[in-house]
Amino acid sequence: VMDAPGARGIDVSPDGSLVIVTVGRFVPPEGKKESWIEIRSLPAGDLVSRIMDTAIRNTQWIPGGRKISYISDNRLRALDVDNGSTETLIEDLGKDFEGYDWGPAGDWIIYSRTGKPEDDKTGVKRHLGIYDRTDYGRTKSTLHVMSIPGGVSRQITAGRYSANVYDIHPDGRHVLIGRRWEDLSGRPFGTSELVLMDLRDQSVETLFEGKWLGAAQWSPGGKNILVTGGPSTFGDEGIDLPEGVIPNDYDTQVYIFDLETKRAESITRDFDPAVNRAFWAEFDGNIYLVAEDTEYVRLYRYEPKKKKFTPLDIGVDVIGSGDIAETGPVGVFTGSGAEHPQRVYSVELKSSKPKARMIDEPGAALFRNVRLGKVEPWDFVSSGGYDIVGRIHYPPDFDAGKRYPCIVYYYGGTSPVDRTFGGRYPKNLWAA
Secondary structure (H helix, E strand, O other): OOOEEEEEEEEOOOOOOOEEEEEEEEEEEEOEEEEEEEEOOOOOOEEEEEEEEOOOEEEEEEEOOOOEEEEHHHHHHHEOOOOOOEEEEEEOOOEEEEEEEEEEOOOEEEEEEEEEEOOOOOOOOOOOHHHHHHHOOOOOOEEEEEOOOOEEEOOOOEEEEEEEEEEEEOOOOOEEEEEEEEEOOOOOOEEEEEEEOOOOEEEEEEEEEEEEEEEEEEEEOOEEEEEEEEEOOOOOOOOOOOOOOOOOOOOOEEEEEOOOOOEEEEEEOOOOOOEEEEEOOOOOOOEEEEEEEOEEEEEEEEEEEOOEEEEEEEOOOEEEHHHHHHHHOEEEEEEEOOOEEEEEEEOOOOOOOOOOEEOOOOOOOHHHHOOOOOOOEEEOOOOOOOEOOOOOOEEEEEEHEEEOOOOOOOOOOOOOOOOOOOOOOOOHHHHO
């Protein structure tokens, strides 16, 4: 269960015709990580190419064609999917090169470099703040722009705090940059900043400074920004509770931030499921949400013009990682259920009632001879009057006429125990 191959990353091509699936596994007995990439056609999922280079990381689609970029052996390389040819775009990236994002025209990248502090050989460490409890507390990331081809680079951020890229504007001129620093005045003991930078002169405008900020992405056309955050990120805008009740800021809300007025409107304040991720699709102008709904993780469509949510029952119990094409009505998601391991699905989103189509099952060979017991609902009303959604996992050869020991598993945290297969607490294995 723990070592089975699984999809670790999904990246759909802009037109929705291809998908990069990064597959990884742990190799026993040492538990060494191993990964490779598979390129599949959509929506059927036929295998187009497989690259068994375990050193590959940071695979992305290069804008404007059917080429992918990736990092291998400290080089930025490109692969032409149609003819299989490869080329080196940047020969030596340096040891501190981290993630990167392509500009919309495919002629430059924004990338980060992470500076690590020198080893302290005194044997004593003074804790300057909360983050000093970690081994990465004093690392700092800076952002740089590099031309492709050519490799001419310039640094665009500096200073005391690390910076990260949220999204690049479709005009290729503006970029959303985030920073975060320790702030012990209140939960979550850190303040986030969302900054708009003009890459022509590196001038900046602070759009937001506050707490519980999640992700940010441009709307189609770049007039608004889709922001995720806690209910209290923008004051009371995301809070739907009686006065004096503290909100659970892990209940992620989705906001539309108006660039002109600098005001945020919550679109999920009255939406019960807790949002995991949000995509603002260019092909139809709608927002797609992956959200927790009791023990399920489902897909929803939000129409901004109608301000209407529609649940999309694609037939998957728990949606995991995934991606949606920029201009093509196709999404690809991982998913699993209480009775089956992870699978990879494509979904044609132009349908009013889309259904998932399985295109890969990375662990199929490993589980081919494994028998799983049945799983049934087991709900009850608690002593406090709450409806508790649960389930019971039976061993494969369960006999209703016999008595069995039973493990009761519960979790009192901020997210439900969903129907994901396996994980750190493989319930099917325990039941067996």
